[in-house]
Amino acid sequence: METAIDKLAILTESNSLIEPELYDKYNVKRGLRNSNGTGVLVGLTKIGSVEGYKLIDDKKIPKEGKLFYRGINVEEIVDGFQKDNRMGFEETTYLLLFGKLPNKTELDDFNKLLSEMRCLPKHFTENMILKIPSSNIMNKLQRSVLVLYSSDDNPEDLSVRNVLKQSLNLIAKFPTIISYGYQAKSHYFYDNSLFIHSPRKDLSTAENILHMIRPDSTYTKTEAETLDLSLVLHAEHGGGNNSAFATHVVSSSGTDTYSAIATAVGSLKGPKHGGANLKVRDMVADIKENVTNWSDKNLLKDYLVKILKKDAFDNSGLIYGMGHAVYTLSDPRAELLKKKAKELACEKDSLKEYELYTNIEELSKEIYKTFKGEDAVISANVDLYSGFVYELLNIPYDLYTALFATSRISGWCAHRIEQIISDKKIMRPAYKSIDKNINYIDLDLR
Incomplete structure (x- = not known):
């Protein structure tokens, strides 16, 4: 049975692949994202809004992040x-x-x-x-x-x-x-x-x-x-x-x-959505295991560089808990949770742990500029500190x-x-078929 499934999986994979360049050719908004990284406008809402940049001449200009619930900061x-x-x-x-x-x-x-x-x-x-x-x-x-x-x-x-x-x-x-x-x-x-x-x-x-x-x-x-x-x-x-x-x-x-x-x-x-704080916790555990003294900023920075170069942790090249699709200079959720996390860390006698997270935030910003240029910006997102907070609260990983x-x-x-x-209209976006039409072949002739 497994062999049969393996063969079918190979067939499925070969016939499901669409060449990446075709997405550009047909101007497909992959991930419902515009070419400048902004989201494709598909609806209106009064419930919440996120501000992370200004758009000037179709270019993102970084700004401090803001989150509004029903118009209230x-x-x-x-x-x-x-x-x-x-x-x-x-x-x-x-x-x-x-x-x-x-x-x-x-x-x-x-x-x-x-x-x-x-x-x-x-x-x-x-x-x-x-x-x-x-x-x-x-x-x-x-x-x-x-x-x-x-x-x-x-x-x-x-x-x-x-x-x-x-x-x-x-x-x-x-x-x-x-x-x-x-x-x-x-x-x-x-x-x-x-x-x-x-x-x-x-x-x-x-x-x-x-x-x-x-x-x-x-x-x-x-x-x-x-x-x-x-x-x-x-x-x-x-x-x-x-x-x-x-x-x-x-x-x-x-x-x-x-x-x-x-x-x-x-x-x-x-x-890619709700599990990001799990990756933060796994990454920090990996740092603790591989950095002999994670209070030493130089050692920590060296290891973060390895993570960014895809030479450490999960080889993804991502420093989890850093960066966001909308926020640029700051994530207001991270700022608020960071403040409360320090208060909880004091109660739990875990300030050394807290400093590890703040050092990851600080050093990642430095490293990012080194790799991407002085104008490049990145900030901690809420997942960096939510994972830490859950750990302090002894919340089970599950x-x-x-x-x-x-x-x-x-x-x-x-x-x-x-x-x-x-909005009572059913959502029905378009997909363009790029397959060629072919004639049906009788079973005995295949």
Whole structure:
């Protein structure tokens, strides 16, 4: 059987290859990118926007990065809830879904609404999660989303009220699904003890995650605040990111909410999208293993040069956690998380680790100029510090991308609702066939 598949694989590969120069010949916008690296405009949105450069005479001019949720600078949002000494993810979700900041009563009512929806349907934990454990939590999350369709009395109704109800239900349940999915994997794949803690109504999303994934359910205030900040910063990133765009594409067909969100989860699962912080953690582990004194900037710089030259780590030539498709001089998410990471590192007595990450950021900028020229710019992206933060929080490796999904579903649902209300035309881009027409040959003559 394997030999037959091997032969078919060779045949498939030979007949599926399209020569790279043909993409240029037919002016194909590969990756939906223009020749100057900007994204092809395919839609309009009020939900989020990203600024990372100015475009002058079709040329990118670097600028400090900014991220806006419903027109409000995310830095102002973070400053607002942090100075009030409270969690911010629920407020951010409210803003993304409803287009306005909630007052205190509205926020309290919204928190109560989410808390009432966090528990999974009867027998769902046993039958869907524990009896069918998965080696990948994102796979478990995607399947669970689709199965939740069966517990919905009206899954196909596309009225705004019903889609909003479904969206809130999924946003509330994602933390529970990923936490139980991890516990199942930890038990059945790693032979650890099984801990199933019910979500608590008095806890925020971030607090509930720490409560459900830890055997003793304990956490510090700084830990909860740090995870909450990470959730806020990953909640939305404009309609053009891969998973949000996938949500738009699938929603445009008129399909149900569960199919649309499961598609977004599948998109985020890809290592080119949601798995970047995993690569950061692997790269840093590789640095620690191969640099005898990683506090020595000269030794660290030499190894980073090897990584850039494809002579070390995964030979990709990428310093993970550095660079972004939109941000140039800075990624505001990285800046905000970096600040909180230092606070958490102090609490965990891990300042040496923190300095390793800041040194990677600083030295990578220097190296990049050496290789690309003095005018070249690169900055740390959010993945550099989110991986570090998750490590400090002792978040299991298996949950890194699932936490991203738990945050980003707020943006996905907002984009889906916007699509349903504002743009009812099905998305159907063009593909040009470059194959030649040939005549059919009878079986006996082949």
